[in-house]
Amino acid sequence: MGKAPSKVVPKPLMEEWRKVWGHKNKYLQFLKDYQPYNKEVKQLRVLIHGPTGAGKSSFINTVDSALQGRVTGRALVDSIGVESFTIKHRTFKFNKGGPGTFYPFVFTDLMGLEKGTHGGVCVEDIKLAMKGHIKDGYNIVPCTKLSEDNQNYNKDPTLKDQVHVLVCVIAATTENILSDESMNKMRDVRLAASLMEIPQVAILTKIDEAFPEVKTDIKNVYKSKNLKQMVDDLSVKLGFPQNCIFPVKNYHSEIETNDEIDTLLLSAMKMTITFGEDYVNSL
Ligand SMILES: Nc1nc2c(ncn2[C@@H]2O[C@H](COP(=O)(O)OP(=O)(O)OP(=O)(O)O)[C@@H](O)[C@H]2O)c(=O)[nH]1
Ligand SMILES: [Mg+2]
Structure with missing residues (x-):
């Protein structure tokens, strides 16, 4: 009797397609040295959006932790995640060394995009935020656009009030099951940002x-075939360049904190800040 053919298990790994390991200190130094060249802008504004x-x-919190070298927990996180936990339009500064000194x-x-029982943030508010019309601390009213006569409406935003980079956060666990509504909202937001020529970055959490291959060893992140496939899909579905x-x-x-988590995070931050810097200098 011949041997039963052995099952060929496909290898989940491929050749590394992006090189980041060993560059943590370079990324961190870039962020420490960064100052906006355009004097009209004292700080780059990064707007975070994405599903609940x-x-x-x-x-x-992870950006804060990687910059500070210790795990911090300032932006409150909800572990249940049914309805959006973040309801304030809150702006975070990152401490740089001594008290009162901050990264620029x-x-x-922003509150999550999804529909909960109270509904998520409306796309119109995200557009207003991008243009700098929403003042910090405004309590977002789900599904309701901030009206021009509201005291939190900034009628005359300048370059310093508007958003300079848009960051879309998507969980790798839900990428395939994102509702059409979320997809459409994200595309809508992207389109509005594109019209304003605001650069955009996607963060896959x-x-x-x-x-599993990344859970076993986070250094497999740029070797995982499935993860690469997801990046390719996202690029097509939402229109982000890879x-x-x-x-x-x-x-x-x-x-x-650990070096691998920090490295991934800081590499993303370096590019986010670079895109924002290019934007404020291009106007
Ligand atoms: N395993 C794992 N869990 C994560 C990661 N990022 C976030 N979580 C968990 O996911 C849950 C939701 O995270 P949040 O940061 O509150 O999500 P959010 O997008 O701010 O949610 P809303 O403000 O409600 O829209 C929390 O339990 C986190 O601990 C990650 O990279 N890996
Ligand atoms: Mg939140």
């Missing part, structure tokens, strides 16, 4: 949960 529970607040970039964490899509793992259960 995608990891937007965790991403902000700020992040605005929860790669540890979605890909070099604007960054897989990251957020700090969510860790109590100590």
